[in-house]
Amino acid sequence: MPELTDIMNSIVLLLNFVFLPALSYGSQLALGALAVTLVYAILRFANFAQGDTMAFATVITILITWLLQKADITPGFMPTALLALPLAVIACLLYVLMVDKFVYNYYRKQNSKPITIVMASVGVMFVTGGLVRFILGPEHHIFSDGPRFIITAREFKSMTGLAEGLAIKTSQLLTITIAILLVGFVFYFLQKTKTGKAMRAYSDNKDLALLSGIDPDRVVRVTWILVAVLTTIAGVLYGLDKGFMANSYHQLLLPCFAAVIVGGIGSPMGAIVGGFVISFSEMLLTYAYKKFLLYLLPEILQPSGLVQFLGTEYKFAVSFVILVIVLLLKPTGIFKGKVI
C-alpha cells in the first residue's frame, strides 16, 4: 500500500499539471463558447470568425498594454493588460458592429439561409485573421507582466513538506475569478432583465417576438455587445496564460465549437459545461501519468513508459473526436440544444 504522503504527492501532482490548467483553459473556452452559442441562438448562424475575433481583441489589448507600459502606467500587482481591457472591449465592439452592419445585416435583411451567413462568417474569419497578422505578425508575443505566481511550487513545497509543488499562476486565478463573475453576469442578464428576456424570446420565436413589439435591431445590437465583452475577455485571459500567437487563436475555433455542440447548441449553460468537458478531456488524455503511477503503484507494477494516451500535439484530435462522437450519439448535446 502506498503511504499517505505518496497519495498526497500524487494528488498534488494531478492538481498542478491537470486540474488547475484544465480549469483555467476550460474557463477561457467556456467564455468563447458562450459567445458562439449566443450568436447561434439569436442571430442564427455558427460564427466561424470567433477565434480570429478573439485574436483581434487581444491584439488591441496588447497594443494598449505596450502604450501603458511605455508611459509607465503599470499596476504592478496584476497584469497591465487588465487596464487595457475596457478600451479593447470597446474596440472589439466597434469592430463586430461594423462587420454586422456591412456583412451580416445584408444577409439578415435578405432572409438568407443560415449556411449562407456561415459562409460569410468564414470570409470575416479570413479578413480578421489577415488584419491580426498585418498588425502584429505571426510571431509569439508575451504580454503578461507583474508577478507570475500567487504561490510558487517551491513555496508550496516548503509550506507542506511534500515532494510535489502546487503552483498557482496569477493568470489562472484571474481567469477563474473573472470567468465566474462574467458568466454570473451574463446569466443574470439573460434571465432577469427585460432586455435579456426579450433576447431569449427573440431566440425562441422570432415572429411572435416581433408581434410583441420587441425591436429586432436592438436585440442584435445587445447580442454583439455581450459577444464583444466575452470575446475580448476570453482572448486576453488565454493570451495572459499562454501568450499570443495569431495561429493558435485561429485554432481555438475548434475546441470552442466542440464545447458548444457537446453542451447543446444555443444553450448558454451547455457552452459552459462543454468548455470544461473539452478542456478536461484534452488534459486528461495528453498527460503523462508515469510519475503519478510511481507514487501509487508497488515497485513491481511500475510503468517503464510515459503512460501517455496521446501526445500533446494531438490535443486538437481530442476535440474533434468528441465532436464526432456527440454528433453521432447525441446530436442535441448535454442540455438539449438545437440540431444544425
Added chain:
Amino acid sequence: MAYLSGKNLVASYDNSVPILNQCSIEVEKGELAVIVGPNGAGKSTAMKVLLGMLTASSGSVILAGKDISSLSVQKRISLGLAFVPQTDNVFPSMTVEENLEIGAFLRTDDISQTLAEVYDLFPVLHDRRNQLVGQLSGGQRQQAAFGRAMMTKPTVMLLDEPTAGVAPKVMDEIFSNILQIKKSDRAVLMVEQNARKALEIADRGFVLVSGRNEHTGTGKELLADPEVRRSFLGG
C-alpha cells in the same frame, strides 16, 4: 357601427389574384364573431388585413370609429388589437410568467394588475407560472397564448384557428376559454375550421367563399340556414 369592422376589403399577395373580394367583417365588444368557410376562402387573410400584416388595396378597417387602415401592426396593437397566431403562439423555452411579461413588452406602466386578471381568468397558468410553456399540455399552452395576447389590455382579440390540431376534449376547453375572454367585455374574432362547433357559440358568423361574404348572420341563424348546412356543415 361595430367596434371593429373591415369594410369592402380587397387584398392580394404580391399583387396577384385578389384573395379578398369586397369582404366585410365586423365584431362588437362583448361579442364573439366567427369566420368560417372552405380552404382558401380568405379567412386568415381577412384577419391579417384587420391586424395590418397585409395591407388592403381597397376598403377600410375601422376601430372604435377611427380609420386604422394605414397604421402598422405595432400601432394597431397599441390601440387595442391583439393577435394569437395559429401555430408557434408561445415562447416554449420560457416560463409561463415570462411569456406573459413578454406579451406586455411595450407597456411601461405596472403590469401586475393585468397579470392578476389573466391568472384570474386562467387559474392553471398561475399554478404553473414558473414552468416552461413547452412542458404544458395543448390546452394549457393555448391558455398561455391567450394570456400573452391579453397582456397589452386589448379590446379586440383576433384568434387564428385556436383549436387547430388539438384533441376534441381540449377543443371544448378552448372554446369555453374563449367564451370567458368574451365575457370580460372584449370583442373576439376568430377564424375556425370546426364550423359547426364555432357557430354554436358565436354571436355573429361570416361564411366566406372565394373572398366574398357568402352568408352572414348570428351563429344560430347560420346553423339553421339549410343552404349553409348543405354546403359547409355536411347536411
